[in-house]
Amino acid sequence: MTExxxxxxxxxxxxxAAAELATHLRDNGWQGRxxxxxxxxxxxxHRPPLSKAYLCGAVTTESLLIKPKATFDKADVAxxxxxxVSAIDRRACTVELADGKTIHYDRLILTTGGxxxxxxxxxxxxxxxxxxxxxxxxxxxxxxIRQQFVAGKRLVIIGGGYVGLEVAAVAVEFGLQVTVLEALPRVLARVTAPELSAFYLSRHRQAGVDIRTxxxxxxxxxxxxGGAVTAVLCADGSCVPADLVVVGxxxxxxxxxxxxxxxxxxxGIVVDEFGQTSDPNIYAAGDCTNHPNPILGRRLRLESVPNALEQARCVAASLCGKPKAYAAVPWFWSDQYQLKLKMVGLSQGYDQLVLRGAPETDSFAAFYLKDGHILAVDTVNRAPEFMVAKRLISERIHVDPRxxxxxxxPVKDLLTPA
Incomplete structure (x- = not known):
């Protein structure tokens, strides 16, 4: 790579990814514009609080800022x-803005998200x-959405993933009548085991949410x-009345x-381990990238704040002549009611599920294994297990399921052989 x-x-x-890149470029020695x-x-x-703390009014708009304006000013970021941005001219090394203006670049980084x-x-x-x-x-x-969050209103949420369930948890506590429509046989089906899906289904129904899989x-x-949706129509012939609809x-x-x-x-935009695209002058980071992960042994695209931050740091270092390959274990989180779900790794392809703790206590961990190795761990109100899980997966530590x-x-003892 040319510095x-x-x-x-x-x-x-x-x-x-953009906010992290801007300041880390300066920290890594970028002297130009x-x-x-x-x-x-x-x-x-910050986007994750939008469907949680911000939706319920617990945090302000100002508190959502990833970095204050003073930080960008100090780093001399315009x-x-x-x-x-409406177009990229790779030959001229310029980007064209929607207003017709063009700006020259020496290095271009795409953090276009989704x-x-x-x-x-x-x-x-x-x-x-x-x-x-x-x-x-x-x-x-x-x-x-918040303008229409009125107690008694009928809210129909289409999608039983993280966003849909987070919105449901906030809405039902506001007194709305909430119905969640999920196309698959269970909620969170793409990311968790049936046991976790059943746990969250039960908790939402206990709170008064009508979940229909x-x-x-x-x-x-x-x-x-034509100015409002009055009902949502399903393939089975059912008609679900609605005062407002949220799709996730x-x-x-x-x-x-x-x-x-x-x-x-x-x-996604195909990049290498340094975030470089098929054009050596253009890089990408965050939700928009299809990138290799050596820990997982395959390429993937992640919708994850930790991934966006870490990938941005790697790109910033690499652009400044300090090549740093991205190699991190994916992790995610979701807050619903008083349940703090934290997940590390990707569970697809697991052949054994081990529970540590009882779901009915609202505090447990689920370990996903394949051929005896831990692929992923879901933790509910279990911070110690989550921290240990990161090492178990990244270091490929083998632990007897028992x-x-x-x-x-003690959970920390899982890091050392018996």
Whole structure:
């Protein structure tokens, strides 16, 4: 890699990866200009609290900022807000903004993130124009939803993943009548074992949430004026009345800008272990990347704040002539009611599940194993197990399943052979 620390580095996108990159570039010795370009009018902010603490009003807009303006000012980062990058000219090394202006770059970093996956129904355009149909991705989305969070209102949530269940937990505590429609046979089906799905299903139903699995949404019913959705229609013929609708069925990576520029794209912008794309002058980081992970032994795309931060740090170091390969164990979290779910690793392909603690106590850990090795661990209100799990997976420490399940053995002792 050629060291270019005196030119212009342009960061497209203004999420977690972008904020981390901007300041870490300076910390790693970048002496040239740093320009951060974001489509939203605000400084980079934390997105995970949007469906939790911010939705319920427990935190302020100011507290969501990833870094205060003073931090960017100190690092001499030029921030262009409310602006979309419309094209990349790789030959001229420029980006074109939606207003027609162009900016030259020596290094370009794409941290374009993703957008909510649209609900695949025939009337989607009409639904999206309705004033009570919502996705949840931005501050503006949450502001619109909160205005309609009124006790007694009928909220229909489409999608029983993290976002859907987090919104359900907040809404039911606000006194709304909440129905969750999940197309698969169980909630959190893509990320957890049936035992965890059953646990969360039970807790939500105890709180008063009506969760319906195997519910394929095939349309919506609109008010005669077309300005509101009045019901959600399912493939089984059921009609679920709605005063407001929130859709959370996944994320689509924003790769169009990269694809139009001729960069390699495959369920994300394809990068190497240093975050470099198929163009040596262009890098990428965060939710939009398809990257190799040596610990997992395969390529993948992650929608994870820790991944975005760590990948950004690696890109910043590599751009400053200090090559640092990304090699981190994925981890995630979700807060629902008083349940703090923390997950480390990816459980796909496991052949054995070991529970440590009892789910009915609201404090337990689930270990996913394949051929005797730990692939992933889900912890509910179990901080010690979560911290140990990171090492168990990254260091490939083999533990007898019987020891994993035995709470008489201190959790830290799992790191050493019996």
């Amino acid at each position: 270019v620390v005196t030119g212009t580095a342009i960061i497209v996108g203004a999420g977690h 740093i320009v951060l370009i974001g489509e939203e009018p605000t400084l980079p902010y 921030f262009i807000s409310g602006t979309r 957008r909510p996956r649209p609900l695949p129904i025939p009337q989607i355009e009409q639904a999206q124009n309705a004033n009570n149909f919502h996705y949840l991705r931005t501050l503006n989305d949450v502001e619109r 195997n519910s394929q949404v095939q349309g919506v019913q609109l008010a005669p004026c 069925i996944g994320l689509v990576p924003n790769v169009e800008l990269a694809a139009q520029a001729g960069l390699a794209v495959d369920d 020891r994993l399940a035995d709470e008489a053995i």
